[in-house]
Amino acid sequence: MDLDHAATLIHQPTRLQIMALLWKHRDISYTRARDHLGLTDGNLATHVKRLEEAGLLQARRVLRGRHGFELRYKITPGGEQAFRRYLAQLRQFLDGAEA
Amino acid sequence: MATMTPAQAAATLLSVEGYAEQLTNRTIGLTNMVWAVAAASIFLTYGTAPRAIEGTGMEWVYSILWIPGVLGGTILTAALWHSHAVTLHLPNDPRRGAIQVALHVGAFLILAGALFYGLSFTTLAWNTHTIMTLANGLFAVALGFNLKNESRLCSRASIVAGGAMIAGAIAIVLSGLSEGASALAGASTVFTGWLGAGIVSYVKG
Numbered sequence: 001m002d003l004d005h006a007a008t009l010i011h012q013p014t015r016l017q018i019m020a021l022l023w024k025h026r027d028i029s030y031t032r033a034r035d036h037l038g039l040t041d042g043n044l045a046t047h048v049k050r051l052e053e054a055g056l057l058q059a060r061r062v063l064r065g066r067h068g069f070e071l072r073y074k075i076t077p078g079g080e081q082a083f084r085r086y087l088a089q090l091r092q093f094l095d096g097a098e099a
Numbered sequence: 100m101a102t103m104t105p106a107q108a109a110a111t112l113l114s115v116e117g118y119a120e121q122l123t124n125r126t127i128g129l130t131n132m133v134w135a136v137a138a139a140s141i142f143l144t145y146g147t148a149p150r151a152i153e154g155t156g157m158e159w160v161y162s163i164l165w166i167p168g169v170l171g172g173t174i175l176t177a178a179l180w181h182s183h184a185v186t187l188h189l190p191n192d193p194r195r196g197a198i199q200v201a202l203h204v205g206a207f208l209i210l211a212g213a214l215f216y217g218l219s220f221t222t223l224a225w226n227t228h229t230i231m232t233l234a235n236g237l238f239a240v241a242l243g244f245n246l247k248n249e250s251r252l253c254s255r256a257s258i259v260a261g262g263a264m265i266a267g268a269i270a271i272v273l274s275g276l277s278e279g280a281s282a283l284a285g286a287s288t289v290f291t292g293w294l295g296a297g298i299v300s301y302v303k304g
Contacts, residue, residue: 013103013111020115037115093105094188 006082007089009054014039014047019083022057022075030059030071048073056082109188119187120250124304126183127246127253130176131260131297137172138235139290141165142228146282173200207238228285229272235289236264239296253300260296264288 010019017037021028028036034044051057056079061069075083103111112118144164152160177196183189211234218225218233225233239261246254267288271281 011103011108013107016108016111017115020112020118024115024117090105090108094109 004085006054006056007086009050009056010083010086012047014043015051018044018047018051018073019056019075019079022073022079023083027072027074030073033073051079055079106188113187113189121304122183122186124250124253125301126179127250128297128299128301128304129179131257131293131300133175133179134172135290135293135297137168138293139286141168142231142282142286142289144168145227146279146286149278169204173197173204176200207234210234210238210241223272224275225272226278226281228278228281229268232271232285232288233265233268235292236261236266236268239264239292250300250304252303253296256296256299260292263295264292267292
C-alpha cells in the first residue's frame with residue numbers, strides 16, 4: 001500500500017486507533033483515550049508524541065476547577081485532512097482488492 | 100513501511116468503539132422501517148382477506164398469507180446488512196444474513212404461538228390481530244434488550260416502541276373493536292411503532 005508521509009505515520013495499529021478515536025470524538029481526555037484503547041501510560045505517550053510532532057494532534061492541559069489540570073488531545077485541521085486522505089487511500093485499496 | 104495490511108487496518112478502525120456507530124444505527128433504523136411496512140401489510144392482508152376467502156373453500160390460504168410480507172422483509176433486511184458489511188469491508192455472506200433474519204422471524208412466531216396459547220386462558224377478548232400486535236410489541240422490547248451492547252440509542256428506541264405497541268394492543272382489546280377494525284388498528288399500531296423506532300435510530304444515529 002503506497003502512502004504519503006502522514007498516512008504512513010497513521011498506518012500503525014495504535015496510532016490508527018488514536019486517530020480514529022479523535023476523528024470520532026474530536027477532543028478527548030488522556031484518561032479516556034488510555035482506558036478506551038487499553039494502553040499503558042508510556043505506550044500512549046510515545047505514540048501521541050509522534051502524532052503531535054507531525055502536527056496531526058494537539059496535546060494541551062486544561063484547567064478543571066478544583067480538580068486541577070487535565071491532559072486532553074484534540075485533532076488538528078491538518079490531522080483531519082491527513083486522516084481523511086488516509087481513509088480514502090485505504091478505501092481505494094480495499095475496493096480494488098475486493099474487485 | 101506499512102506495519103499492517105489494509106484489511107488489518109480496516110479491522111483496527113472497527114475495533115474503535117463508536118467508529119461505525121452511525122452507519123450501524125442507520126442500518127438498524129432502516130431495518131425497523133422495512134418491518135414497519137412488512138408487518139402492517141400482513142395485518143392488512145389478513146384484515147381484508149375474509150371478504151375474498153370466506154365460503155370459497157379456500158380457507159387454507161390463511162395459513163400462507165403471511166409469507167409474501169415476511170419474505171419481502173427478510174430479503175430487504177438481508178440486503179441492508181449486506182450493504183452495511185460491504186461499506187465497512189466486513190466479511191458477509193448474504194445467505195447467512197437471510198438465515199439470521201429467518202431465525203428472528205422464527206423466534207417471533209414461537210412468541211406469537213405462546214401468546215395465542217397463554218391468552219386463551221384470559222377473560223379478555225383477544226383476537227388474532229390484537230395478539231399479533233402484542234407479539235410485535237413484546238418482540239420489539241426483547242430486541243431492544245438484545246441491542247443494549249450494540250447501540251444504546253437503538254435499544255431504547257426499540258424498547259419504547261415495543262411498550263407503545265403493547266399498550267396499543269391492550270387498548271384495542273379493551274375498546275371491543277370488530278375483527279376488521281382491529282386489523283386496521285393493529286396495522287396502524289405496529290406500523291407506527293416500528294417506524295417510530297426506525298426514524299429515531301436513523302435520524303439520531
